[in-house]
Amino acid sequence: MKVLRYLRDAAVFAPCYLLLDWVSYIHPLGAFNITPWNPQPALAIAWMLLGGLGHAPAVFLTIILADGVIRNFPAGYGVTALASLALAAGYAAIAWALREHLRPHADLRSLRQLTLFVAVVAAGTVLVAAGFVGVLHAAGALAPGTALSGWLRFWVGDAVGVLVTAPLLLFASDAQRRSELRALARRGETYVQVGLVAATLWLIFAGLGGDPSHHFYLLFLPLIWIAIRSGMAGAIIAIAIVQAGVVLGIHHRALQTLPTIELQALVAALTLTALYLGVTVEERERAAESLKESLRLAAAGEMAGAIAHEVNQPLTALANYGRAGQMLLEAGRHAELAGVIGHMLAEAQRAAEVVRRLRDLFRHGTTRLERVPVAELLEAARRAGTGRLSVAAADDLPDVWVDRLQIELVLRNLVANAAEAAAAHAAGAEVALTAERRDARHLRIVVSDNGPGIGPAEAGRVFEPFISGKPSGMGLGLAVSRAIAEAHGGTLEARPASHGEFHLVLPFHSHG
Amino acid sequence: MAEPGRAPLVVYVVDDDPSIRDSLALMLGLGGYATRLFADAESFLVAFDAGWSGCVVADLRLPGMSGVELQSRVRSRGSAIPFVIITAHGDVPAARTAFRAQAVDFIEKPFDDAQLRAAIDTAFALEQRRIDAAELRRADVEKLSRLTLREREVLDQAVKGLHAKEIAAVLGISPRTVEVHRTRIMEKLEVRNIAELVRFAVAVER
Numbered sequence: 001m002k003v004l005r006y007l008r009d010a011a012v013f014a015p016c017y018l019l020l021d022w023v024s025y026i027h028p029l030g031a032f033n034i035t036p037w038n039p040q041p042a043l044a045i046a047w048m049l050l051g052g053l054g055h056a057p058a059v060f061l062t063i064i065l066a067d068g069v070i071r072n073f074p075a076g077y078g079v080t081a082l083a084s085l086a087l088a089a090g091y092a093a094i095a096w097a098l099r100e101h102l103r104p105h106a107d108l109r110s111l112r113q114l115t116l117f118v119a120v121v122a123a124g125t126v127l128v129a130a131g132f133v134g135v136l137h138a139a140g141a142l143a144p145g146t147a148l149s150g151w152l153r154f155w156v157g158d159a160v161g162v163l164v165t166a167p168l169l170l171f172a173s174d175a176q177r178r179s180e181l182r183a184l185a186r187r188g189e190t191y192v193q194v195g196l197v198a199a200t201l202w203l204i205f206a207g208l209g210g211d212p213s214h215h216f217y218l219l220f221l222p223l224i225w226i227a228i229r230s231g232m233a234g235a236i237i238a239i240a241i242v243q244a245g246v247v248l249g250i251h252h253r254a255l256q257t258l259p260t261i262e263l264q265a266l267v268a269a270l271t272l273t274a275l276y277l278g279v280t281v282e283e284r285e286r287a288a289e290s291l292k293e294s295l296r297l298a299a300a301g302e303m304a305g306a307i308a309h310e311v312n313q314p315l316t317a318l319a320n321y322g323r324a325g326q327m328l329l330e331a332g333r334h335a336e337l338a339g340v341i342g343h344m345l346a347e348a349q350r351a352a353e354v355v356r357r358l359r360d361l362f363r364h365g366t367t368r369l370e371r372v373p374v375a376e377l378l379e380a381a382r383r384a385g386t387g388r389l390s391v392a393a394a395d396d397l398p399d400v401w402v403d404r405l406q407i408e409l410v411l412r413n414l415v416a417n418a419a420e421a422a423a424a425h426a427a428g429a430e431v432a433l434t435a436e437r438r439d440a441r442h443l444r445i446v447v448s449d450n451g452p453g454i455g456p457a458e459a460g461r462v463f464e465p466f467i468s469g470k471p472s473g474m475g476l477g478l479a480v481s482r483a484i485a486e487a488h489g490g491t492l493e494a495r496p497a498s499h500g501e502f503h504l505v506l507p508f509h510s511h512g
Numbered sequence: 513m514a515e516p517g518r519a520p521l522v523v524y525v526v527d528d529d530p531s532i533r534d535s536l537a538l539m540l541g542l543g544g545y546a547t548r549l550f551a552d553a554e555s556f557l558v559a560f561d562a563g564w565s566g567c568v569v570a571d572l573r574l575p576g577m578s579g580v581e582l583q584s585r586v587r588s589r590g591s592a593i594p595f596v597i598i599t600a601h602g603d604v605p606a607a608r609t610a611f612r613a614q615a616v617d618f619i620e621k622p623f624d625d626a627q628l629r630a631a632i633d634t635a636f637a638l639e640q641r642r643i644d645a646a647e648l649r650r651a652d653v654e655k656l657s658r659l660t661l662r663e664r665e666v667l668d669q670a671v672k673g674l675h676a677k678e679i680a681a682v683l684g685i686s687p688r689t690v691e692v693h694r695t696r697i698m699e700k701l702e703v704r705n706i707a708e709l710v711r712f713a714v715a716v717e718r
Binding site: 307314315320321340343350440 | 589600
């Protein structure tokens, strides 16, 4: 099975690699693959970064194959094998370094991640270029005096190729990022932006005439707009379009000698600008979001306090009247008991009224239903979790129809409870969130932990209101969580098991 | 609980919830406590007299002034009447403030009646000790007022630790007369020896 999967992956990878190599085999130095644009290393690096370094041998063989198919082994078999080994080893090293530093999520989410990515790629490709060109030079395959310029050209080509293409591949492999890309595709503004970039490219290469690099700066304007408006996802798409446009432009004016290296260096500068701007915009948005979230939590704490107060008042009076009734009974003043019991009934009624009002609050009132992608709910829970928390969702889950704030509160509450229940586990707490289809109309989110679990007798009891004595009062406790789930037409259940497990069921969005 | 022959100790209940007030009055009344009820801090302050003794049971969150604020207002009016703060919120910062302002206890609703009565009894014990001490002092001052002017002069010198001869020299009278005065003083102040006399004088001067 493992071997089969490996072969299947390789069978997808190799043709893609060959295609990219063939497309990008422009303006070479001599007959070698020393070109100013090399996107194919990005594919190799992304494959090893996401799939593991075990793919390195397949990458090595593919590089040899590509050299044979596209360039017919210009340096002979032995030198090609050696040069390909230098490439494969270099790309594997880059993938390894990125794996070490970007885990667990290689989605370039923070300034730090992006900086590490850029640094590793820039430094890694310098070494790869030195290795590749060095092998050719040592074998005497290069024309005299071209080793240094060849090294520079190869480096720029590889670095730009990876910087432009690898983020695209990393985004395509990340569910959250994919949904961001899809959201972009749904926005009219995106098409205006793409049109503007295309128009600017046309101006640079054809409309204005002269050396394209003289007018290249114009591209910074739409790129800045896109990065600010659409974050990393927009920036990455825009850069890919610019790169494609630059390559097309070079092809178009192939007869004239164009300073391709300079153009590619400009693309690199543009890429770095857009990526850094995009990530900064995203970090700021996230900071604002987390502030809103903590305000929301503070509001939940306030609400819990208010509820406790409302319920405690009648309970206190009830206890007082009860004690007074006892004293009257002891004193033999039976005639006065009727009045006291009347008061007790009234207080019990009052407490019931508070609880009923509370239930109504969740049933109508503040609940605001909207269409929410499941991935976003899980993401909110994942970000709130501490320690080891794994999140998995079945493919193609429809959106759910919920009050986002309330369901996020419930999930956070469940994750916090699970982490607390498993805290004593010898190997440390492990919490898993799994989203799956329960039936055609309902989503099921299973929150499980490696804690001791809940016995059948306790499974119903954990939902009794105000049982939990947690000092921080994370949200409103299981009782309110269940009230929220039920207000959504769903359920929340504790499953008796040898490990902790809660099932939250919510209805899918269904319009028409 | 009030003892006969003494100023009665009263539980002053300040709570905005009528059911809480009513049920507390009933329960405490059956337990033998005298109670007076107030719906908020302001109406308590309007009625308040520094001579009140007993204990105030106040809710932390009241409309307008809080129970803890009420306590500091009462203190600033020169009364040391003990406070028990009750709350349905149980928030820690408020409890800290209450204890810093020397509340006797901080009780969360709903409470056990034994818990509340224990707090009230502690408050009453404090209050009783304060009243007793004040009465003792009043009696001593009264005794002191029975001394003649000359006897006061002799007492002042004796407290300084002077012997009969020395006092005689200071006041310009014979040592024999000093001895007579001293015996009279000890009779009037109901002390048996010089040591007790000095202790008495120091206690009253305080």
